[in-house]
Amino acid sequence: MEQMSARLGLLTLLLVVGLAGLSASADEPQELRWGGDSEGGAPYVFQDPKNPRDIIGFEVDLAEALGERLKRRPVFVQNQWDGLIPGLQRGNYDIAMNGLEITEDRKQEINFTLPYYVTTLQISVRVEEKGINSLADLKGRKVGTLKYSLAQRVLEREGGIQIRTYDGVINSYHDLANGRLDAVLNDYPIAIYYSRPIPKLKFAGPPIEMVLYGIGVRKEDAALLARLNQALLDLMKSGELRRIYEKWGLWNLETEKLFAQLTAAPAQALEDYTRSVTRKLSWRDRLWQYLSYVPILLFRGAPMTLLISVLGMALAIAFGLILALVNLYAPRPLAWASRAYIELFRGTPLLIQLYLIFYGLPSVGIRLDPLAAAIVGLGLNYAAYEAENYRAGIQAIPRGQMEAALSLGMTRAQALQHVIVPQALRIVIPPVTNDFIALFKDSSVVSVITMVELTKVYGQLASTYYDYIGVGILTAAIYFLMGLPFVRLARWAEARMATDKRVVVVARRRWFGVGAKPVEG
C-alpha cells in the first residue's frame, strides 16, 4: 500500500515537471541559433578588435534583422568553417550562415535560402608581380586559398595550379607577403579586409566567377526555409539589407541587380527554386559515388602520404642513430645536448612543432616548402623516439662484445660500426616498425601546413559531399592496407637478420620457397 502511494507520488511529480517544461518552451521566445566561424572571419563574423568579447560583422547584423522578422532571438554558435554543414546536420544550430557559397553538390545535402549577397573571387599578388593578370596566369604557380571554399574548386577546375589550402585566411596572405605563395584567391570581401591592409600586396586581374551566398537549412526544416526566404525578401524590399552592406562597404552592383530580380519575381519562381534544392540522392547514386572516390584517394592522396612517411622515417632513423650514439658515447656537453633534444621533441606536440617549422621559421629567414617542412617536421620529431629505441638496443648488447672488439685492436668507433650497431639494429626492428606505422598515420597532421595527402583528400571529399562516415571508412581502409606490406617487410627483415639462424631458414623458405642448408641442432 505504502509502495503504491510512493509510486503515485513519483508519477505526479514527473507529470508536473513535464507540464512545466512544456509550457515554458511554449511561452518563451525561441532562439535562432546560427552557425559560423568567427576566427579571422572579417567582415562576415569576427571578434571586435576594440572589444574582443563582442562579435560583429555584416552577418551578425543580418542575423539580428532576421531574428526580428522571425520573432526569434539570434544566438551565434562558433563552428570551424569547413565543418559548417556537418554541424548543421548534427543539429548544433538551426541555420548555417557564413559566406556559404551556393553550389550544386552542397544543395544535395542541405537547402539554401535565396541568395543574400553576390560577390566575386579576387586574386591577390605581391606589388612587384607583373605576370599574373587572370586565372589562366596562375598555371604552374603556388596559389593559396581557404580550405574547401568555392575558390579552391575554381582553382582545381582550372588545373595545373599548385594549390595550398588554409584553415584560416590570415596565414595565406602572410605566406603570400613573405614569398611562400605566388597568389591568393578568395572571395572579394575577404580580400578587401585581409589583403588590402597589407602594403606589400595588391589586387590583380578582373573579378572571377559569380559567387552567391545562401543560408544553409536542414532538408527537413522546410517551414523554417520558407520563413527565412520571406524574411530575406522583406529585408531586400525595405532596403534594410542594403544599408547593412553599405555600412560594411560591401554594397555592389551585382547584389543590387540580384535584389531587383528577386523582389520582382512572382512567388512561383521562389517555389520552383525551393523544390529544386530538395532533391535527395538514391542508394545507387551513393554506391557509384563511393567507387569514384577510390581512385581520387589512391592517386591524389596516397602517394604523397607514402612519400612523406618513407622520407620522414628515413630521416628519423638516420638522425636518431646519431642522437643515440652522441647520447651514449660523446663527451658530456654533447651528450647532454642530445638528451635535451630527445626530451624536448618527445615532450611537445608534433602539431606545434609543425606550425613552428612552417609558419615560425620564415620569420628568421628559413622558408621551407610544405613537402620539405612536412618531412623535416615528422623526421625531427620521430628521431627523438628512434634515438631511444637505439639506446635500448645498444645497451642490450652484452659488454663482452665491445671488449672482444677492443681486444682485437678496434677503436671504439670501429667496434660500434662493425659489431655493436649491426646487432642493435636487429633488436630494434620491431619497435622501429611500430614507430613507422605510427608515423604513417601521424603524417595526416601535415595537412595543417597545406600538404595535400590522404587525410586532406579525405577532408575535401567528405566536406564536398558531407559524408564523413563512408569516405572516412574508405580512407581508414586505405591507410590500413598501405601499412600492411611494411609490417610484413619488417617481419621478414627481422627473421632474416636474426642471429639465430634456424629462424632464417624458416623465413627464407616462406618467402622464396627454397630450402636452406640443414642445420645442426
Place this chain on the structure above:
Amino acid sequence: MSALISVENLRKKFGHIVALRGISFEVAASELTVIIGPSGCGKSTLLRCLNGLELFDSGRVRIGDFTFERNNGISHRELQVQLRHLREEVGMVFQSFNLFPHLTVLENAVLAPMVVKKLDRQTAERRARELLAKVGLSDRLDYYPSQLSGGQQQRAAIARALAMSPKVMLYDEPTSSLDPSLVGEVLNIMRKLDDEGMTQVVVTHEMRFARDVADKILFLDDGELVESASPEEIFSAPRDERTREFLRSFL
C-alpha cells in the same frame, strides 16, 4: 735471455677494494704461463690489465718493445692510441667466447684484420681459413656462432684472436663455461700452439693441464703474487702455506 713480457709492480684498486697489490713477474718467449688462485684473488684483473681492458693504477707492463705505463699527463686520445698499440701485441680469449653472433665463423676471423690492419678480403680470408683449419673448423666456416657447440665456439674465438698475429695470447678461464666433454678439444689447441712456440698466459682451474703443459705457474691470493715456480715445484713442494691449502681443495 730477455723476457717477452715483463710486469713491474702492478697496482689496482676498485674503489676501496684492492685488487692487485704490486705484482711483478716475467714471461719468456714461447713459454706457457698458468695463473691459478681462488676466485676473487685478482687473476682475471691481472690478465685484463695486460691488454688494457682494465687500467691499472700504477706500475708498468712491457710486451716486446712496447712499454705501457700510467701517466696522468697524457690526453684521452693519446691513451686510446697507446691501448690500441698494446692490444696489437696481445690476443685475448674470453670465458664466454664473445664471438660476434651476427657474423659467420669465417667473417668473425676476417673482420678485425680487414678493419684494423686494412688487409684486403682475399688476404684476410686466406689467413682466416688457415687458422680455422688449424683449430679444426674447416667444415664450419659459414656457420653462425649460435649453430656451434661451446667447444667449437671457443676454438673459433682462438682462431679469431690469432688472425691478428699477436705476439702473446691471453686466456681468461677459456674452458670454464664448457661441458666437461668439450674441455679437451680447447686445451688441445693450446697445447698445439705451445708446441709451435706461441707465448701464452692462461687463467684456469684445469690443474692437470697446468701440471702437464705449463712452463711456469703463478699462484695469486688476495691480489698478491704468492708463489711463482715450475709446475713440479708448485705441485710437489709448494713453499707457501696458502698455496698448499689452495691445492688441497683441488685434490
